Amino acid sequence: MRTLGNVLWHIPFLGFLTAAFYWLLGLLLTLLVVTAPLGLGLMEFGKFLLAPFGNEMVSKASLNVKQNPVWEAYSTIVMILYLPFGVVFVILNAIQVFALCFSIVGIPVALVIAKSLGTVLNPVNKVCVPSAVAEEMARRNASAALDRRAG
Numbered sequence: 319m320r321t322l323g324n325v326l327w328h329i330p331f332l333g334f335l336t337a338a339f340y341w342l343l344g345l346l347l348t349l350l351v352v353t354a355p356l357g358l359g360l361m362e363f364g365k366f367l368l369a370p371f372g373n374e375m376v377s378k379a380s381l382n383v384k385q386n387p388v389w390e391a392y393s394t395i396v397m398i399l400y401l402p403f404g405v406v407f408v409i410l411n412a413i414q415v416f417a418l419c420f421s422i423v424g425i426p427v428a429l430v431i432a433k434s435l436g437t438v439l440n441p442v443n444k445v446c447v448p449s450a451v452a453e454e455m456a457r458r459n460a461s462a463a464l465d466r467r468a469g
Contacts, residue, residue: 323371337367359441
């Protein structure tokens with residue numbers, strides 16, 4: 319089913335163009351150096367959009383990736399400056415989700431775009447991982463929450 323979803327994403331809905339747009343925008347922002355945290359996140363998002371039915375976007379913090387505190391602070395500043403652009407991208411993607419829901423074939427594609435709205439709004443410090451990794455992280459977090467509740 320994931321393969322079929324990825325094929326539908328690319329063939330009739332031209333998902334590769336969306337992936338290429340975000341990846342190239344990320345590359346440009348990374349080459350500008352000042353906006354590198356944003357560019358790296360958008361490049362990861364472009365990688366996610368190449369196979370959205372087999373991958374998920376997660377934050378580096380949830381993967382326990384240690385980062386330089388200066389880089390984290392700088393990333394936060396860049397994210398605040400990106401926020402108005404992120405809102406515009408979220409609105410455009412929300413319109414696309416709404417339009418895709420008019421056809422039965424478009425609904426799975428709309429769901430992928432809808433689940434990626436958070437990444438479009440905040441791509442800084444996000445990483446593309448296989449769905450199995452994201453599911454295992456969710457399982458471990460749920461287990462830890464259950465242990466905390468049990469005492």
